[in-house]
Amino acid sequence: MENKQKSPLLLVILAFTALSLIWGSSFILVKKSLVYYSSPQVGALRIFAAFIFFIPVFLKQRHEVKKEHWKSFLLAGLTGNLIPAILFSIAGKHLTSALSGMLNAFTPLFTLIVGILLFKQGFQWRQMVGIILGIAGCFGLIVGGEGFNIDFNYHALWVVLATFLYGFNLHIVKTKLSGLNPFTSTAGIFMAIGPLSLILLASTGFFSQAIEWWPFLAACSLGVFGSAIAMVLFNQLIKWTNAIVASSVTYIIPIVAVGWGVYDGEQVYLSQVVAMIVLLIGVYEINRSKA
Secondary structure, three states: OOOHHHHHHHHHHHHHHEEEEEEEHHHHHHHHOOOOHHHHHHHHHHHHHHHHHHHHHHHHHHHOOOOOOOHHHHHHHHHHHHHHHHHHHHHHHHHHHHHHHHHHHHHHHHHHHHHHHHHOOOOOHHHHHHHHHHHHHHHHHHHHHHOEEOOOOHHHHHHHHHHHHHHHHHHHHHHHOOOOOHHHHHHHHHHHHHHHHHHHHHHHOOOHHHOOOOHHHHHHHHHHHHHHHHHHHHHHHHHHHOHHHHHHHHHHHHHHHHHHHHHHOEEEEEEEHHHHHHHHHHHHHHHHHOO
16 A cells, blocks of 8 residues: 555656646747747647647547537637647747746636636635735736836737636636546547647648758647647646646746746846746635635
């Protein structure tokens, strides 16, 4: 019995670490992909790579899928994967990867706000502290400049919109697809949007371009690791622990993203670090209320 208890703990630590590194590194991979490819191409290539990855999974478990699931697959795929992938790529043309990673931490707050406003989720007043701190931190990231100077960067709003869609997507999956095995629902989601990503790639002239291998591999890694393998790890982490523990990866992702940004020579301002800390404190307050 002792071996069984020790083994999952080690696996939980490894999965948590891998998930933090994969998702935290996705922003620098977006940046490296954009060296050669356009924003729509990077977003579409990311989804198409994940689509290819999940084909064998879907073929094995397609018997679980019913006709009524496809509408939810499509909506979840658009709000949680395809559109955010394009939005992060658009933002990546104008933002540092470190700032995109920091802003991504806004997702749990939008999950709560969307749940309260649109999905009749319960609300505790002490969660308001987390919401206020989170919004203040997000605003600080958007306007923060060198030496705490105000420098409004409207391109950051693309990331904010993506995190809103992430928050909306989580409730769609929870309310419409919770009856399915997580692997089946994730595979089904990518089966629904994979053809759309292929159409988008074709419409942007991707297939008439020469392949630039490093940007191409960076974009494909976003799909295979950031969208596919990471979702498998996240679902497994929830199974081994719970959603609160799994969502704690939110605190590590910005740190990894900032580390990659600094390594790549990006400018990270003290005001942004302070704003990120305030945002993460807000996320912590919300998660503590849930717990």
